[in-house]
């Protein structure tokens with residue numbers, strides 16, 4: 001057995017000036033419209049999503065169309081830029097269907113339109129039409145598979161457009177559901193007859209989950225079984241890869257906020273941040289955060305360049321960044337003491353998001369299994 | 381200002397060097413000397429001192445070109461302390477005369493350097509050192525004891541810090557010297573270590589006369605000079621690209637692939653976790669390198685030593701365990717005095733034991749975590765009671 005292939009090219013792990021400009025725009029918008037008190041209030045309401053915020057992000061900044069080529073109505077940017085948007089969304093845990101609609105559903109549809117060469121003539125089909133709407137932010141869509149599905153583990157959940165799929169992220173706010181069935185991939189309108197979307201109570205309040213039940217529903221066929229499986233896999237791979245950037249954003253916020261708080265909070269006549277037992281924990285977290293940044297950038301770059309290394313880059317990023325985000329959020333709660341356990345402090349929102357994200361698109365354990373296969377380190 | 385040197389110019393000069401001194405027919409030392417004189421040793425150093433005043437990033441072009449031509453290199457592993465620590469300090473604080481005298485033989489590898497910093501009573505608290513240097517005419521007379529000195533047995537020169545004024549607080553009464561290791565007052569005794577070999581030494585200094593012209597930086601400013609050395613010691617990563625599985629994860633991964641009979645579920649999980657962490661550490665190092673090349677050095681360097689120290693220890697520990705019966709054996713306990721530390725050329729047991737030093741040498745992991753917490757994160761320093769007290773009045 002041979003060693004795993006070296007990555008084909010050296011990835012660009014830095015941020016470009018354009019990416020930094022995009023970051024500033026998104027950060028300013030979120031600071032304005034999605035500060036922690038706003039997010040907490042919204043999370044408990046019946047409508048966690050702020051439609052105005054979504055329009056400003058999706059349309060105003062043009063974030064929804066970053067992955068979509070210009071000829072299909074998008075910005076013609078790449079996963080590198082989308083990753084920067086997700087870092088910022090992670091830093092604020094702002095509820096927005098960005099990951100589910102603008103990344104996973106979008107990437108799934110992209111696989112059906114000639115980008116990637118699966119069905120070269122697809123530029124004018126129904127997938128392309130829906131893509132244009134998603135890219136403009138005028139409609140949102142989600143892939144109707146459980147949020148925990150890893151890229152390699154997607155099977156058609158339904159035999160036909162009949163039955164129930166549990167735990168779909170953002171389904172409750174989506175206009176269109178992309179339903180993989182044994183017969184192929186269908187676009188189903190959320191309010192069409194025979195379609196029931198039932199909200200569930202999620203661990204992560206800032207990303208709603210719902211169950212989808214189809215009974216005699218009709219949908220627009222987008223692809224046959226083989227093309228569907230390939231497209232779904234590609235959508236989930238992009239989702240898992242860019243989720244790492246959201247996890248990086250979560251971890252960054254948790255560390256920065258914990259450092260800020262422990263510098264100010266006094267006990268025993270000293271700032272608690274001057275105690276070495278705490279300093280070492282925060283220094284360790286810092287090291288994890290800078291490492292998570294390298295892993296997340298590598299995944300985003302591999303996806304952006306269509307590198308054959310992308311599956312391994314994504315698996316490595318997920319196997320690593322999930323744990324970093326959870327660790328940072330747990331330390332954030334602990335080092336804030338009693339205040340960290342309260343509802344009004346935002347720490348819990350980050351813990352809930354981090355823990356849910358550690359399951360989304362496959363746990364670290366599932367991604368290590370993928371590493372075992374891709375790096376040729378088989379189980380006994 | 382020198383004319384701007386770009387990648388094309390650096391490549392042109394490298395080809396010129398190769399044409400004038402073909403590696404196949406030129407002796408190793410002669411080639412290295414010519415390379416130094418052409419300014420291609422470390423291109424970011426000044427002209428006349430082995431460099432071209434060029435951006436550091438251009439070194440890669442030189443190295444790639446020379447490697448392709450099979451040119452000899454200066455074996456950075458053997459002269460690591462000189463290259464990584466002595467040279468930047470001499471460049472930063474040395475007189476013109478010192479730079480001219482020391483940098484060329486250092487880089488060529490004709491003269492090996494060691495670092496006389498640590499003492500039995502001063503390791504992490506390096507500024508507590510007790511070795512004395514007393515002025516006597518044009519010389520300083522040095523008495524004291526240093527310890528854990530790597531390569532002292534092979535070294536021609538040493539960077540040395542000593543106390544020149546015990547009446548000042550501990551950080552302020554220190555001066556920095558270049559010590560001649562062939563001086564009769566220098567006594568180097570091997571100190572056997574955990575691996576069985578004697579990589580480091582005790583060094584006794586009695587009545588060692590160091591000319592004042594071998595002082596680096598002003599009298600009493602030695603602590604500041606030492607900061608340059610220590611910073612370079614901890615951030616010696618950078619420059620080079622590591623391939624996937626390039627570090628200690630390589631041998632254990634190969635063993636896993638080649639010997640299915642050794643595999644267990646428990647070791648599989650640990651191997652995968654460490655494989656991912658090693659790959660992420662590699663990417664973090666690569667990102668740091670790209671930042672340096674782009675002229676945006678980040679603080680990540682201070683963390684890389686921490687990451688590699690922990691990884692090396694965990695991976696080599698797993699490797700010994702994975703080997704089972706073979707893990708019970710050890711290559712050779714004979715006390716040798718090696719000229720270089722060779723991690724990969726030895727067996728797993730050696731790697732396991734030697735890697736324990738990675739979290740101690742060059743600043744312990746605990747001390748590095750303090751540095752990250754205070755300098756990178758800006759957390760408050762711990763209260764201290766030794767800062768303004770004369771060194772001689774401190775309890776030791």
Ligand SMILES: Cc1cc2nc3c(=O)[nH]c(=O)nc-3n(C[C@H](O)[C@H](O)[C@H](O)COP(=O)(O)OP(=O)(O)OC[C@H]3O[C@@H](n4cnc5c(N)ncnc54)[C@H](O)[C@@H]3O)c2cc1C
Pocket residue numbers: 276494495496497498502503504505527528529530531580737740741742743744745746747750
């Ligand atoms: C392989 C090897 C090679 C070396 N080569 C050289 C060399 O060439 N030249 C040279 O000068 N030195 C060398 N050293 C010495 C090395 O720099 C010191 O050992 C190191 O700085 C630690 O000092 P110490 O051994 O006195 O430990 P101590 O400072 O006594 O530390 C003991 C323990 O206390 C912890 N500790 C100390 N202070 C603090 C603090 N403020 N906060 C938290 N924890 C703390 C340490 O982390 C450690 O765990 C080498 C060491 C090794 C292992």
